[in-house]
Amino acid sequence: xxxxxxxxxxxxxxxxxxxxxxxxxxxxxxxxxxxxxxxxxxxxxxxxxxxxxxxxxxxxxxxxxxxxxxxxxxxxxxxxxxxxxxxxxxxxxxxxxxxxxxxxxxxxxxxxxxxxxxxxxxxxxxxxxxxxxxxxxxxxxxxxxxxxxxxxxxxxxxxxxxxxxxxxxxxxxxxxxxxxxxxxxxxxxxxxxxxxxxxxxxxxxxxxxxxxxxxxxxxxxxxxxxxxxxxxxxxxxxxxxxxxxxxxxxxxxxxxxxxxxxxxxxxxxxxxxxxxxxxxxxxxxxxxxxxxxxxxxxxxxxxxxxxxxxxxxxxxxxxxxxxxxxxxxxxxxxxxxxxxxxxxxxxxxxxxxxxxxxxxxxxxxxxxxxxxxxxxxxxxxxxxxxxxxxxxxxxxxxxxxxxxxxxxxxxxxxxxxxxxxxxxxxxxxxxxxxxxxxxxxxxxxxxxxxxxxxxxxxxxxxxxxxxxxxxxxxxxxxxxxxxxxxxxxxxxxxxxxxxxxxxxxxxxxxxxxxxxxxxxxxxxxxxxxxxxxxxxxxxxxxxxxxxxxxxxxxxxxxx
Amino acid sequence: xxxxxxxxxxxxxxxxxxxxxxxxxxxxxxxxxxxxxxxxxxxxxxxxxxxxxxxxxxxxxxxxxxxxxxxxxxxxxxxxxxxxxxxxxxxxxxxxxxxxxxxxxxxxxxxxxxxxxxxxxxxxxxxxxxxxxxxxxxxxxxxxxxxxxxxxxxxxxxxxxxxxxxxxxxxxxxxxxxxxxxxxxxxxxxxxxxxxxxxxxxxxxxxx
Numbered sequence: 001x002x003x004x005x006x007x008x009x010x011x012x013x014x015x016x017x018x019x020x021x022x023x024x025x026x027x028x029x030x031x032x033x034x035x036x037x038x039x040x041x042x043x044x045x046x047x048x049x050x051x052x053x054x055x056x057x058x059x060x061x062x063x064x065x066x067x068x069x070x071x072x073x074x075x076x077x078x079x080x081x082x083x084x085x086x087x088x089x090x091x092x093x094x095x096x097x098x099x100x101x102x103x104x105x106x107x108x109x110x111x112x113x114x115x116x117x118x119x120x121x122x123x124x125x126x127x128x129x130x131x132x133x134x135x136x137x138x139x140x141x142x143x144x145x146x147x148x149x150x151x152x153x154x155x156x157x158x159x160x161x162x163x164x165x166x167x168x169x170x171x172x173x174x175x176x177x178x179x180x181x182x183x184x185x186x187x188x189x190x191x192x193x194x195x196x197x198x199x200x201x202x203x204x205x206x207x208x209x210x211x212x213x214x215x216x217x218x219x220x221x222x223x224x225x226x227x228x229x230x231x232x233x234x235x236x237x238x239x240x241x242x243x244x245x246x247x248x249x250x251x252x253x254x255x256x257x258x259x260x261x262x263x264x265x266x267x268x269x270x271x272x273x274x275x276x277x278x279x280x281x282x283x284x285x286x287x288x289x290x291x292x293x294x295x296x297x298x299x300x301x302x303x304x305x306x307x308x309x310x311x312x313x314x315x316x317x318x319x320x321x322x323x324x325x326x327x328x329x330x331x332x333x334x335x336x337x338x339x340x341x342x343x344x345x346x347x348x349x350x351x352x353x354x355x356x357x358x359x360x361x362x363x364x365x366x367x368x369x370x371x372x373x374x375x376x377x378x379x380x381x382x383x384x385x386x387x388x389x390x391x392x393x394x395x396x397x398x399x400x401x402x403x404x405x406x407x408x409x410x411x412x413x414x415x416x417x418x419x420x421x422x423x424x425x426x427x428x429x430x431x432x433x434x435x436x437x438x439x440x441x442x443x444x445x446x447x448x449x450x451x452x453x454x455x456x457x458x459x460x461x462x463x464x465x466x467x468x469x470x471x472x473x474x475x476x477x478x479x480x481x482x483x484x485x486x487x488x489x490x491x492x493x494x495x496x497x498x499x500x501x502x503x504x505x506x507x508x509x510x511x512x513x514x515x516x517x518x519x520x521x522x523x524x525x526x527x528x529x530x531x532x533x534x535x536x537x538x539x540x541x542x543x544x545x546x547x548x549x550x551x552x553x554x555x556x557x558x559x
Numbered sequence: 560x561x562x563x564x565x566x567x568x569x570x571x572x573x574x575x576x577x578x579x580x581x582x583x584x585x586x587x588x589x590x591x592x593x594x595x596x597x598x599x600x601x602x603x604x605x606x607x608x609x610x611x612x613x614x615x616x617x618x619x620x621x622x623x624x625x626x627x628x629x630x631x632x633x634x635x636x637x638x639x640x641x642x643x644x645x646x647x648x649x650x651x652x653x654x655x656x657x658x659x660x661x662x663x664x665x666x667x668x669x670x671x672x673x674x675x676x677x678x679x680x681x682x683x684x685x686x687x688x689x690x691x692x693x694x695x696x697x698x699x700x701x702x703x704x705x706x707x708x709x710x711x712x713x714x715x716x717x718x719x720x721x722x723x724x725x726x727x728x729x730x731x732x733x734x735x736x737x738x739x740x741x742x743x744x745x746x747x748x749x750x751x752x753x754x755x756x757x758x759x760x761x762x763x764x765x766x767x
Contacts, residue, residue: 052746053733053766060733063638077562117562182753222748224766349757352748353766387763388732388742396683397724398676402615402622405728406741408763490562 006032006253007554009275009290011260011305014111016523016539017296018242019154023547024294025251029554032288033246034258034277036297037107040086040114042239046229048082056081076488078104078115083228086115092438096445102487103300103446109256110238111298112490115227118208118235118355119380120160121533122151122171126366131529134374137328137423138499140528141509144171147541154540157245158236159214161356162206170201170361170533177211178204179220179356183348184383184411189358191472200363200468205380207356208236208537215241222352235355257281259439263293263318263519265310271518271559272318278439292518292550292559295496296543299524300329300429303495304444306506306513306521307431319496319506319513319521326430328423328497329448330530332489335482336458338465339414340474342383349385349408357382360415360468362532364460373456375422377532379465381415413474417461420532421486422453423494450484458484491535493527511546518559522546593645595637603652604629606668610655611727613675620741623727626734632726643716651719658682679720686718693717738765 007029010020021033039045053059060082062074070090073079078087088105095103106112125144132139148171155174164172181189181204192202209220217240218232226235233240246252257280264273264287274289295302303326307317314320362376386409395401432445458481466479499505502514511526513519522543524535553559597603604627611623611632636648655678659667662681663674670678693715704710717725731737738744742765 050746052735052744053738054735057634058639059729061635061639064641065638180751180753185753222751223746346759347757349755349761350751350753350764351755352751353764354751354753384767385763387767388728396680397614398680399616399618402731402741403618403620405615405732406620406762407760408757 004274004287005289006030007290008032008292008294008550009034009288010294010296011275012036012111012296012298012302012523013109013238013243013254014106014296014298014523015113015116015236015238015536016543017111017294018113018238018246019540019543020294020296020520020522020547021246021252022157022242023544024292024551025246025249027547027551028249028251029292029551030251030253031246032253032255032290034260034275034288035109035111035254035256036259036280037109037256039109039254039256040229040239041109042233042243043229043231045109045239046231047085049225049228049231051082072102073104075102075485076104083115086227093443094435094437095443096432096435098445098447099449100485100487101446101448102485103492104487104490105298105301109254110243113237114229114239116208116237116536117490117534118226119359119534120155120158120162120206120208120537121359121361122173123147123531123533123538124169124171126169127529127531127533130375130531131423136374136529138324138497138501138504138528141498141500141505146509147538147545150541150545151537153544154537157215158208158241158537158540159210159217160206160208160236160537161211161220163204165201165203167201167203167361169363169366173206175206176214179207179209179211179354180204181358182350182354182383184342184345184413185358187342187345188383188413188469188472188474192468195471196468201361202472203359203361205356205359209355210234210236215245217241220355222354224353224355226355258286259441260297260305261285261308261441263295263305263309263516264289265313265318265516267313270516272516278441280439283439291554292520294543294547294550295519295521295525296523299492299495299527300444302521302523302525303429304431306496308442310516314515318519319515321515322499322503322505324425324497324504325506326495327425327428328494329427329429329446329486329492330421330423330494330527331486332418332491332530332532332534333421333450333454333458333484333486334416334418334489335484336419336461336465336480337379337381337414337416338462338469338477338479339381339412340469340477342411342413342473343475345411358415364457364464371456371460373453373460375420375453375457375532377417377419377457377461379415379417381413383411383413385409385411413469415465415469417458417465418489418532418534419454419457419461421450421530423497423529424451427486429495446487448486450486454484491524491530493524493530493535496521496525497528498526499528510549511542518550520546520550593642593649595633595645595649598633598636598649598652599630604633606652606656607632607723609668609675610679610723611731613672613679614724614727615731616672621736623731623737626731626736628727628730628734631730631734632723635726635730636722641714643714644722647716647719648722651723654719655682655723682720683724686720686724689718690721732765
């Protein structure tokens with residue numbers, strides 16, 4: 001046996017790659033996890049996690065140099081001084097925008113599991129059935145019952161805190177004790193309930209922050225600095241959770257600086273033999289061989305790997321026989337919501353910084369309602385007392401000004417929507433062979449946009465937000481909307497979708513590539529629709545389910 | 560700041576002015592050839608520290624000078640400001656002194672605390688009036704070009720005193736002195752209480 005031969009190869013070390021590595025190694029497979037970027041060691045690698053704000057020369061802000069170096073990241077909140085190293089170097093890894101697409105990437109061990117927003121929601125049958133009912137895209141080849149036990153499996157291991165709220169559209173899960181709403185959120189919730197009764201719900205967010213000790217991880221310490229990396233391991237990441245579990249089996253090898261350039265396809269067996277990698281540091285090429293390959297490079301890069309593979313058999317790459325590879329790019333459209341002022345509660349404050357907010361699950365186009373668009377949206381938000389950065393109109397400068405700013409200001413409440421995006425065949429990524437990245441590899445070109453359904457939905461997203469906040473007693477409510485740019489949701493999906501028919505989908509019901517049955521894609525690429533819930537929990541469940549199937553089939557000698 | 564904080568901030572940002580907030584959200588044009596070295600001279604930093612101290616003076620808690628906001632301002636203007644903003648800020652240093660001279664017949668550094676406060680209170684009003692007019696002009700300009708999809712609104716810089724005040728506030732409350740003395744700094748709360756008692760005079764938390 002060559003030293004480059006394993007039972008399984010996992011491409012990517014983010015949320016789904018980490019899960020694939022954990023599940024496969026725990027089931028006894030010798031596995032290599034290939035990460036294109038550098039290693040970031042758990043705790044030790046979180047170099048800024050314990051710094052005070054004054055230890056950052058620009059106090060966390062952005063310099064002109066950063067703005068120049070990160071022409072994409074600068075478009076939204078991620079460009080900042082505190083975790084700059086976690087975001088992809090855009091000069092080394094550019095991409096082409098036929099239409100604007102904000103692609104916020106993390107090329108390092110753990111991928112975006114280090115910086116993710118951690119909101120974790122199950123899908124409902126309404127979501128899995130939607131494409132079939134609407135005659136849009138391809139029908140999901142699975143239903144809620146197929147994924148339910150895998151959701152539980154994912155929640156139990158990752159550690160998701162939340163309430164069993166009994167909201168019909170948002171299935172309850174196996175949760176740790178929920179975080180608390182603050183006094184203002186509880187007040188808003190009370191009025192909200194009085195106004196909407198059971199028609200709409202206002203719940204505490206379900207988040208992958210543990211609230212009790214779990215698997216040698218310390219419970220959340222309420223620092224709200226998650227995206228720097230948690231020294232307590234209190235939120236789910238590859239480093240805090242799946243990587244140590246996989247390493248403990250003795251079956252995992254991790255190789256950083258390994259850019260997978262292609263999956264090696266064997267025409268005779270119609271299966272993958274392994275992968276070819278480019279060492280990002282030495283530029284040397286290596287081959288790794290395995291019985292199965294899990295593709296978890298993040299939705300768009302997983303499509304890139306497939307598109308760059310087996311082009312001698314299929315011009316469009318491995319898995320392109322349906323003509324859907326790289327198509328149907330989805331995200332959640334956002335940047336629309338409302339905020340306002342809360343009167344009273346001046347004798348109340350918060351202790352601790354809760355890394356979580358409130359959630360209003362989808363309520364539109366349910367129970368027979370028909371808007372002038374299909375599907376729906378949810379909101380995330382929260383209440384807090386304003387701080388020193390507020391404006392004080394009646395004071396100019398001086399001691400009173402300073403002392404006033406040193407005290408908390410009024411309570412405010414704000415929320416923003418996350419809307420479902422439909423799978424449009426013409427929303428696509430392709431290989432742009434005219435341009436190369438630092439390693440001479442072709443880059444991706446984006447031709448993706450929001451369309452009429454999303455535009456119409458956004459009108460409701462703005463107006464509903466204002467209406468609900470006003471109904472809940474929030475004062476001076478200000479609604480806002482922004483350009484509906486995709487990518488900003490950082491929930492890329494759909495480029496290698498699952499389906500029932502190889503003619504219209506890239507993957508089957510077990511996330512297997514129709515054109516190469518020992519290749520599994522279990523990240524956002526697999527999604528046939530986007531729903532409006534934050535998607536990572538679904539990737540975890542899909543990955544665990546596919547890994548279980550893969551190992552079973554492998555043992556049976558079927559793949 | 561994470562996405563949830565950003566969502567909240569945007570809502571508030573559009574609802575009213577928030578000092579420093581735009582600094583975290585907005586992107587501006589890169590590239591600068593303005594020489595900012597002189598901002599780092601001992602004299603200029605001392606001058607900016609006194610401006611800062613006048614904006615946020617020592618009370619029961621230390622003031623902006625104790626946090627060296629002068630040095631902070633120089634770093635921020637050098638590294639984070641656009642060329643146009645750097646120019647406005649640099650000229651502002653001179654303008655502030657001129658205004659002082661006109662009002663009291665002496666340079667800012669020679670003015671006493673009362674004179675400094677009076678001067679900067681006036682400049683604060685001037686800056687606020689300027690911002691109001693700037694906002695109204697921008698709205699009118701936007702309306703005028705509402706049919707032109709490719710129209711790019713001109714970048715009208717802030718008033719120099721707005722810059723100084725913003726940088727002073729940001730620099731002070733995120734400094735070690737500001738965060739730990741003027742505010743309450745608690746890096747590891749360990750628990751969450753959303754119904755925590757507050758009485759007037761209690762300091763705000765340094766982190767959000």
